[in-house]
Amino acid sequence: MSLSRRRLGALLLSATLLTACGAPDKPGGQAAESAGVPVPDKPSAPVSLNILDVAGNLQLTQGMIDEFVSKNSGVISKVTYSKATAPELAGKIKAQQDAGRVDIDLVLTGVDGLAAGIDQGLWLSFEPFTSRLTAMSDYLPGAQAMQKLAGQYGVTVTYYPSGPLIEYLPAKVPNPPKTAQELLDYAKANPGAVQYARPANSGPGRTLLMGLPYLLGDKDPKDPVNGWEKTWAYLAELNKYVTLYPSTTSETMKSLANGSAKIIASTTGWDINPRVLGQVPKEAAIGSLSGFHWVTDAHYVVVPKGVSADKQSAILLLLQSMLTREQQAKAYDKGYFYPGPAIKDVPLSMAPADSQKAIADYGRPEYDQLIAGNPLEVPLDAKALVAAFDKWDREIGGAKVNK
Numbered sequence: 001m002s003l004s005r006r007r008l009g010a011l012l013l014s015a016t017l018l019t020a021c022g023a024p025d026k027p028g029g030q031a032a033e034s035a036g037v038p039v040p041d042k043p044s045a046p047v048s049l050n051i052l053d054v055a056g057n058l059q060l061t062q063g064m065i066d067e068f069v070s071k072n073s074g075v076i077s078k079v080t081y082s083k084a085t086a087p088e089l090a091g092k093i094k095a096q097q098d099a100g101r102v103d104i105d106l107v108l109t110g111v112d113g114l115a116a117g118i119d120q121g122l123w124l125s126f127e128p129f130t131s132r133l134t135a136m137s138d139y140l141p142g143a144q145a146m147q148k149l150a151g152q153y154g155v156t157v158t159y160y161p162s163g164p165l166i167e168y169l170p171a172k173v174p175n176p177p178k179t180a181q182e183l184l185d186y187a188k189a190n191p192g193a194v195q196y197a198r199p200a201n202s203g204p205g206r207t208l209l210m211g212l213p214y215l216l217g218d219k220d221p222k223d224p225v226n227g228w229e230k231t232w233a234y235l236a237e238l239n240k241y242v243t244l245y246p247s248t249t250s251e252t253m254k255s256l257a258n259g260s261a262k263i264i265a266s267t268t269g270w271d272i273n274p275r276v277l278g279q280v281p282k283e284a285a286i287g288s289l290s291g292f293h294w295v296t297d298a299h300y301v302v303v304p305k306g307v308s309a310d311k312q313s314a315i316l317l318l319l320q321s322m323l324t325r326e327q328q329a330k331a332y333d334k335g336y337f338y339p340g341p342a343i344k345d346v347p348l349s350m351a352p353a354d355s356q357k358a359i360a361d362y363g364r365p366e367y368d369q370l371i372a373g374n375p376l377e378v379p380l381d382a383k384a385l386v387a388a389f390d391k392w393d394r395e396i397g398g399a400k401v402n403k
Contacts, residue, residue, distance in 0.1 A: 102306035154300030272335030
């Protein structure tokens with residue numbers, strides 16, 4: 001695999017990349033040795049880690065991280081957490097790298113931040129360390145596909161089938177749309193009533209954006225520049241009846257709860273968790289549009305270039321722990337990324353008691369059938385996703401984003 005192809009990230013979905021990501025002969029691998037900084041099996045001294053979350057992932061994984069730190073003081077002495085939005089991520093990391101001082105050691109991100117960082121060459125490669133990480137065969141099939149999407153630049157730590165779904169209150173929308181055309185007709189008849197957040201910073205918004213080409217029968221769902229003629233036309237028409245695009249998904253949930261929006265884009269997790277937390281009425285309902293495909297989603301650990309070898313070593317040990325079945329069970333959380341675990345054979349019965357109760361009270365039995373009965377599609381690769389976000393911002397809704 002040539003260095004130029006590695007830099008471009010053009011092999012995110014290719015089989016050749018998967019083969020190249022096989023275990024190296026020695027831990028540390030050729031790439032680390034060629035850089036002249038071997039990564040030890042254990043840090044030479046306990047390290048402190050600065051962890052940045054741009055995906056809301058700490059809700060699922062902070063318990064995993066904190067438990068590892070409490071039991072491995074010889075590896076990690078302290079963890080500091082901070083949060084930012086996905087669109088801020090690449091600029092923040094690049095500024096630190098340009099200054100020669102990388103203060104962020106580990107990033108928890110979705111495909112948006114992953115893609116932006118790959119596009120700008122910001123992330124370290126995990127390729128030399130595959131022998132220290134979970135085998136691809138240990139992942140759920142959908143999570144395997146998401147790991148293939150990341151290639152060597154990220155490690156999948158949580159997974160869910162995502163959406164696109166629509167969410168509404170039955171008392172206010174007694175006859176919800178069943179097709180994409182019906183959703184458009186509803187928006188036209190009820191200006192301002194349909195809402196989704198800016199795709200570059202919203203899982204449901206991003207999933208709707210990537211799901212429409214399947215719903216509309218576009219020429220090439222994987223090519224937003226040349227293959228989405230129907231999708232861009234649909235979004236442009238829908239835009240006529242959208243008053244604003246919130247900058248975060250949580251704002252759309254508030255809009256649904258207070259009645260300023262009647263139908264919002266949603267996903268399995270964004271349906272369950274806000275109802276558990278009382279942010280959205282429990283009676284809120286979900287629907288799928290005829291012919292939909294799931295666009296799967298995952299959260300990743302990525303590591304910026306410039307992080308020391310000792311810190312890389314600690315991160316690898318942390319990841320080993322986070323991807324055990326026992327720790328993965330915590331990813332059920334309260335439905336935020338439902339189901340949540342990326343690893344096989346992690347039933348709900350392994351989850352903490354409060355997670356089991358939340359899913360029992362607020363989960364939906366129909367999800368099992370929806371997941372089994374509709375195709376699973378991976379998101380766009382890095383370059384295509386960046387292109388889709390850029391085109392949406394420029395040509396569809398950027399001027400209406402509520403900042």
